[in-house]
Amino acid sequence: MSAEAGDELSASDLAVDHQLALLAGSFRFLLDITPVDADDLRDDFIEGREPEPPFTYRELEADPDVVRAELAAVDLGAVEDPVLAQLLRAKHREMELQLDMLEARDTEDFLPLSVELYGGVSPSLRTQAEQLLAGITRTEPSDEALDAEEFLALADEEIARYRAEDPDLDMHAEIRSDVNGVMVSGDVLLIGPETKVQRARAQALLHHEVGTHLVTQANGSRQPIKVMGVGLAGYDETQEGLAVLAEIACGGLTAFRLRQLASRVVTVHRMIAGATFAEAHEALVAADFPEGSAWTTVMRVYRSGGMTKDAIYLRGLVELLEHLGDGGSLDRLWLGKFSLRDLPLIGDLEDRGLLRPPRVLPRYLHDPEAHANLARAAGTEDLGTILGGNA
Numbered sequence: 001m002s003a004e005a006g007d008e009l010s011a012s013d014l015a016v017d018h019q020l021a022l023l024a025g026s027f028r029f030l031l032d033i034t035p036v037d038a039d040d041l042r043d044d045f046i047e048g049r050e051p052e053p054p055f056t057y058r059e060l061e062a063d064p065d066v067v068r069a070e071l072a073a074v075d076l077g078a079v080e081d082p083v084l085a086q087l088l089r090a091k092h093r094e095m096e097l098q099l100d101m102l103e104a105r106d107t108e109d110f111l112p113l114s115v116e117l118y119g120g121v122s123p124s125l126r127t128q129a130e131q132l133l134a135g136i137t138r139t140e141p142s143d144e145a146l147d148a149e150e151f152l153a154l155a156d157e158e159i160a161r162y163r164a165e166d167p168d169l170d171m172h173a174e175i176r177s178d179v180n181g182v183m184v185s186g187d188v189l190l191i192g193p194e195t196k197v198q199r200a201r202a203q204a205l206l207h208h209e210v211g212t213h214l215v216t217q218a219n220g221s222r223q224p225i226k227v228m229g230v231g232l233a234g235y236d237e238t239q240e241g242l243a244v245l246a247e248i249a250c251g252g253l254t255a256f257r258l259r260q261l262a263s264r265v266v267t268v269h270r271m272i273a274g275a276t277f278a279e280a281h282e283a284l285v286a287a288d289f290p291e292g293s294a295w296t297t298v299m300r301v302y303r304s305g306g307m308t309k310d311a312i313y314l315r316g317l318v319e320l321l322e323h324l325g326d327g328g329s330l331d332r333l334w335l336g337k338f339s340l341r342d343l344p345l346i347g348d349l350e351d352r353g354l355l356r357p358p359r360v361l362p363r364y365l366h367d368p369e370a371h372a373n374l375a376r377a378a379g380t381e382d383l384g385t386i387l388g389g390n391a
Helices: 011-024 038-046 064-072 082-103 110-118 123-135 148-165 199-221 235-249 255-272 277-286 291-305 308-325 340-351 368-377 383-390
Strands: 172-175 182-185 188-191
Touching: 011 064, 011 082, 038 291, 064 082, 082 110, 082 340, 110 255, 110 291, 110 308, 123 255, 123 308, 123 383, 148 172, 148 188, 148 199, 182 199, 188 199, 199 235, 235 308, 235 340, 235 368, 255 277, 255 291, 255 308, 255 383, 277 291, 291 308, 308 340, 308 368, 308 383
Parallel strands: 172 188
Antiparallel strands: 182 188
């Protein structure tokens, strides 16, 4: 690259980055494409009264046309640094796609846009998922379930541990009535009021949501390049792969959880192939998933007209295991939210002194056993073996 180590990005380059970061934070993509009433409709569906659930979505707080006009006014051609320019062009295109998807919610136009943004299911990924479902026939028995308030208390404790390292960290958790399950939006861990978390899964889920998603958001938001906090283009796949790696590291990836990730892949495939909501649900129940769990998986995939994002958890995990198996490191992946394919570009920026070190690292990295777990999983092609004694 043309710039020398220790160079600084120009104020005009950073201004374009900041514009994109502000615009990316001005609309709530995942929240806005997720139903607000999934929990309310579950029983009617399971009892056969509503085979095609009529989901309701939030009113959009940001007008996509206005955000699109603001995007169009961003002068990408003025960015001088070639690496930053490449990253910002890709982010700009991703945001245009997201706005198109928000406008296409609950229409037949949504699914093709989702495939363009997240991809579909390759034959190899589908084969891996089907092999996991066929090979993992015994799952752990359900244990005591934590309710939303109990899980919130654990999340608050986990966030406090990170804040003890850096008191200025912006991250918190809250229960939101219009959320189903557990999700991160920006610097907030959102918990639905009906959420139930198996006690045996609680720590793994905290390392997934807080130790990966909130930690990389906090580290990215501290970077001079602010888009690294909201997420560079295509960051979701690597983020979710990292988050599942955290579950492996802490010994919390259970047989049921791995089957769940595989079920998301096959459900995305079925949805793209034309299966109805009820047919996709029936197929999971036939594969020994509880009706409620199958409902959540199918709802996530069929929301807004067809969301292929859920195939990226297994795909991202496979790619990161290959990366580790080839001698790759996770160190730079804590600098912010970005895709594994952009690692060389991020490495170039860091080598030139343009990035800051992470504010905090995932807590599990301080545990020698976690490193041993990751070393055992690195490069494996038979994903069932990463469960250890849980399979």
